[in-house]
Amino acid sequence: MAQSDVMSSFWRGVRHGVPFILVVGPFALLFGVIAAEAGLHVTEALAFSVVVIAGAAQFTALQLMGENAPTWVVLLSALAVNLRMVMYSASLTPHLGGIALWKRGLVAYFLVDQAYAVSILEYERDPDASPAVKFAYFIGVVLPIVPFWYGLTAAGALVGAAIPPELGLDFALPIAFIAMIAPALRTNAHRAAATVSVILVLCLTWIPFNLGLIIAALGGMATGAEIERRYGL
Amino acid sequence: MIEQTEIWFVIVALGIGSFLLRFLFLGFIGDRPMPPWLLRHLRYTAVTVLPALVAPLVVWPAANGGETDPMRVLAAAATLFIGFWTKNVIAAMGSGAAVLLVAHYLP
Numbered sequence: 111m112a113q114s115d116v117m118s119s120f121w122r123g124v125r126h127g128v129p130f131i132l133v134v135g136p137f138a139l140l141f142g143v144i145a146a147e148a149g150l151h152v153t154e155a156l157a158f159s160v161v162v163i164a165g166a167a168q169f170t171a172l173q174l175m176g177e178n179a180p181t182w183v184v185l186l187s188a189l190a191v192n193l194r195m196v197m198y199s200a201s202l203t204p205h206l207g208g209i210a211l212w213k214r215g216l217v218a219y220f221l222v223d224q225a226y227a228v229s230i231l232e233y234e235r236d237p238d239a240s241p242a243v244k245f246a247y248f249i250g251v252v253l254p255i256v257p258f259w260y261g262l263t264a265a266g267a268l269v270g271a272a273i274p275p276e277l278g279l280d281f282a283l284p285i286a287f288i289a290m291i292a293p294a295l296r297t298n299a300h301r302a303a304a305t306v307s308v309i310l311v312l313c314l315t316w317i318p319f320n321l322g323l324i325i326a327a328l329g330g331m332a333t334g335a336e337i338e339r340r341y342g343l
Numbered sequence: 344m345i346e347q348t349e350i351w352f353v354i355v356a357l358g359i360g361s362f363l364l365r366f367l368f369l370g371f372i373g374d375r376p377m378p379p380w381l382l383r384h385l386r387y388t389a390v391t392v393l394p395a396l397v398a399p400l401v402v403w404p405a406a407n408g409g410e411t412d413p414m415r416v417l418a419a420a421a422t423l424f425i426g427f428w429t430k431n432v433i434a435a436m437g438s439g440a441a442v443l444l445v446a447h448y449l450p
Contacts (some may be wrong), residue, residue, distance in 0.1 A: 129436075154354070175349065181353065188357050189364065192361050197392055198365070199368040200367075200381075200385055201386075203368045203369055203377065221369075227389060230389045231389065234389075281400075285419070285440060288397060288439065289426045289432045290432055291389070292422065292426025292427040293432065294390055299387070303387040304390045311399060312399065312402060322395075323392070326395040327391040327392045329391075331384045335386070
């Protein structure tokens with residue numbers, strides 16, 4: 111096996127990653143535009159996208175800096191938005207824990223929502239693939255997406271002008287995520303976990319720093335795990 | 344106007360912090376075995392975190408001033424329905440986008 115499996119896995123990742131350029135692109139552009147409007151230089155906006163590489167956290171930080179919030183509040187809020195990454199990291203570990211440390215570091219750097227969602231669903235479809243094959247898939251997914259994340263941030267910051275909100279591009283992310291999740295709701299345990307999570311998050315919006323998201327997800331995960339423990343997969 | 348030094352401090356600190364959050368399990372646990380109860384919970388990460396991320400955006404979209412927009416809810420419902428029954432991600436996305444487009448061009 112080995113080499114040819116790894117290459118075909120990589121290219122399958124590329125094919126599955128390419129459509130997300132349409133999702134990530136508008137966000138990057140929008141971040142660049144908003145960053146420019148907040149007074150950030152192009153290099154600063156680009157540095158944000160390269161160093162942090164997490165859209166929601168970047169928007170949060172920018173918003174709070176614009177409101178002159180204390181720096182520690184800015185950092186804590188943006189990191190709270192990124193707490194879900196801990197769960198992504200944990201759930202990828204059974205699949206990618208066996209690869210070299212520097213490769214795990216690379217995965218950690220590129221661990222964005224889209225890459226996680228596409229990869230974990232692929233790994234669940236074929237859990238017995240080798241860690242090397244799974245790593246190749248992950249890299250395949252992120253490779254087409256990331257240049258657009260960087261490039262369109264810079265482009266947005268250069269253009270600076272407002273993108274008309276009636277384009278409804280804000281809804282690209284929800285639609286894309288729902289489309290990915292829906293086929294994964296295979297069992298009663300999965301459906302119950304998702305339902306509990308959604309109900310909880312809508313009830314917990316009053317909790318600051320996006321912690322409602324974390325609590326809702328943990329509640330949903332406990333629900334799914336308990337149903338699986340009682341009734342099996 | 345935001346101060347220059349604050350911007351760079353936030354960029355670097357947020358970059359390091361985000362990386363450590365992402366590296367926590369992958370880097371420090373690696374291929375040591377994880378207990379079955381933990382794995383059982385982790386199987387439901389994707390179907391809980393992503394819906395929780397999306398649900399408020401569907402119900403209270405910021406682009407609509409945080410007010411519920413029936414067409415966005417309908418678009419989300421169409422995406423979920425088509426995605427669930429066809430298992431086809433592209434068809435699901437297309438149906439959601441179609442609902443939004445139709446809503447946009449209706450008077």
